Amino acid sequence: MRMADVGGTGRAVAVALGAVLVAGGCTVQTTGPDGEGHAPVRIEVTTGAPPKSTPSGDRRPSGTPSGDRPPSGTPSGGREPSDSVPAAGAKAARVLWKRGDSGRDVRELQARLRQVEWLVDGPTGTYDDLTERAVSGFQGKRGLPRTGRTDTVTWQRLLGMSHEPGKWDLYLMGGQPAAAPDPRCTTGRVLCVSKSSRTLRWMIDGRTVSTMSVRFGSRYTPTREGVFQVYWKSRHHVSTLYDSAMPYAMFFSGGQAVHYSSDFAARGYAGASHGCVNVRDEAAIADLYAQVRNGDKVVVYR
Structure with a gap:
């Protein structure tokens, strides 16, 4: 394998060793039900969600509310208790969120709809057509008017069937706030990678140029922490070990x-890499790849 970007006779031995290691590459692990091929992936979950506002006039139960249990299987299958809310109560309900709304409360609504299997996509924070259809289906299953808008009756019923989502439930597909940069990232050109917030900052002389969501290897194939340098760029790289594409490596x-992962783009944090730093936004990493040079610093920290 040629490594045309690495020059200098003084580094010949290091380059040769690097070529052997790179030949294997790293890509997404073949995952089973728990997100990994041979051992379960340990996904960090922060049990407390960030502070949020509760719609005025509604009290939200503490802990996991009692009441209905989520249906097994797909939404159309299985039987549920006959617990429909009377139509009169539904008419008096106040609309909380509807199509076109956005924000953290909408993100929580989507996370809870995922728990009861009415929404497949990760929370985005935008009340789109998929969210509207999920709410409508949830309402129809319980004898509520199928408006697709989340009113107080629909919301209370959903609260009773789901639990408070954790941080990674809310940000399954990325979009979480970036952690403060490590002090080692504040000088020069740096790919500043935070494991705690699962984000990458591209920084130049202490200024953040861009940020993006990333994921890492599992505990069995961890992403190494420390200070490194970009020593080789490969736009159309394919791992010879896993026979899988690693674009913008x-x-x-x-x-x-650091490379683009179509699996991360499709499934979010349900999977893991074999140690690489996966990026899910192809446009963002294409732009990053064009800016990064060999020799730029990489800092991976907690």
């Missing part, structure tokens, strides 16, 4: 690289 430690 920027190698920084042996076979570990």
